[in-house]
Amino acid sequence: MKQELKENTGLPSSLLWILAIIAGISVANLYYNQPLLNLISHDLKVSEFSANLIAMTTQIGYALGLLFIIPLGDLYKRKTIILINFSILVVSLLTIATAPNIYIILLASLLTGICSVMPQIFVPIAAQFSTPETKGKNVGMIISGLLTGILASRVVSGIAGEYMGWRFIFYVAAVLMVVCVIIIMRILPDIPSNFRGKYSDLMKSLLSLVTDYPQLRISSLRAGIAFGSFLALWSSLAFKMEQAPFFAGNNVIGLLGLCGIMGALTASFIGRYVHILGVKRLNYIGCSLLFIAWLSLYIGQNSYAGIISGILLIDIGMQCIQLSNQTTIFALNPKASNRINTIFMTTYFAGGSLGTFLAGTFWHWFGWSGVVGTGIALTACSLVINIRAKK
Known part of the structure; x- marks a missing residue:
């Protein structure tokens, strides 16, 4: 049942739960491919590097959707934007499921990434x-x-890929998008826009926000x-686990996502301490x-204990x-x-x-050591930014 929403007055718990669940289902579209990259590589007879481009293209599409579609939530009715994007997702997911070559998959993956941004309209709704x-x-x-959806998608797609083939999960995903459309039409209230003007003015305002708020940049x-x-x-794990000493099938690779779900479920708990510990301190933690995780993934790279500890x-x-x-930027x-x-x-x-992209490139050149090096280097860059930040 639709309920009117007023700023800073609270969200009905039922609506919050439904938005959280749909966020997980929709963002899962970005990650179904990751445990299946080795299967896609073998089936379409392309290199591991080429298969890895599917994951990268999906992420690029998501970034483009965030940049060009999410701002529309301040200009137009959010409900309309959500329904249009979910409808397009049905088409793009079916295209991946039936694609005869990697080029069509790359194009459809880009579109899937662009239209899977709807959870990022739900987050501002919760904040506002x-x-x-x-x-x-x-x-x-x-x-x-959202994060449970990311990690559960790897579990489900890994198991489905092992027993039903890699295309099956994309048919299922298309059906789930149809279900989401029906639910959104029934339960999401119309939310007024926050911006008056043209789309070009809206996009120009993004630059103003970046300029005006240094904390947003940091x-x-x-x-x-x-x-x-x-x-x-996560983009390299399938390639690692199919090799010695694991020789793991996609069902096992997918099940490793269950380890990550434990981490995802801590998000609500951690959210309670943002204002207590502060942003900078939580970034140090x-x-x-992340550093300890990569150390575990390197030292214990030939044992399930090392891999699982690193994932957690x-x-x-x-x-x-x-x-x-x-949480704090809003x-x-x-x-x-x-x-x-x-x-x-x-x-x-x-x-x-x-x-x-870097993990795929360095995996191609140096194997797992290249992936670990990539993870450590990127974590170090984030740490340097945090050290130099005022808060």
Whole structure:
């Protein structure tokens, strides 16, 4: 049932739960391909590097969607934008499922990335309409749903790929998007826009926000580069696990995502402590956990204990970094919440694309040591930005 929303007065828990679940289902579209890259490589007879471009192209598409589509949430009805994007996703996912070659997959993956940005409209809704004391908790809940979707997608696609082939999961994803369209039409209220003017004026205002708020630049960069470190692991893990000594099938590779879900579920808990510990301190904690994670992934690279420990630590560390930075930037200008989130998340996924590309490149040249080196280098860059930041 639709309910009217008023700024800073609170979100109904039922609506918050539904938004968190749909956030997870929709963002999963970005990550279904990652445990399947080895299967796609074998099936289409392309190199591992070429298959890795599918993951990178999807991330680039997501960054483009964040930059050019999410700002529309301040200009037009958010419900309309969400419904249009979910409808396009049905087409793009079916295209991937039926694609005869990698070129069509790359094009459809770009479109899938562009249109899978809808959870980033849900996050500003949670921030804008929650009461001040529940803002961090509610944003954390949406992020928990989003991250659970990211990690669960790897589990589901890995298992489905092992037993049903890599195309099956994309048919399922298309059906889920149809279900999401029906639910959004029924439960999401119409939310008034926050910006008066043309789309060109809206896009120009993005540059003004970047110029006017140094904290927005710092938060976006240190979180985005850390996310590159995070995705360096997940975009290369399938290639690592199919080799000796594991010789793991895609079902096992997918199940490793369950380890990450434990980290994702800490997001709501961490969100409660953003204002207590402060952004800078949580970033130090997050970077420290990322360093320890990569150390575990290198030293224990031939054991499940080392891999699983690394996955757990890197996910919890990433929550500390993302949540601390993302939750606090909305206070800079609440009326521009969608545009502020656009700047943050565009930088975030540009960093993710960089990490995916570098990990794929250095895997090709140096194997797992190259991936670990990429993760450590990107974490170090994020740490340097945090050291130089005022807060």
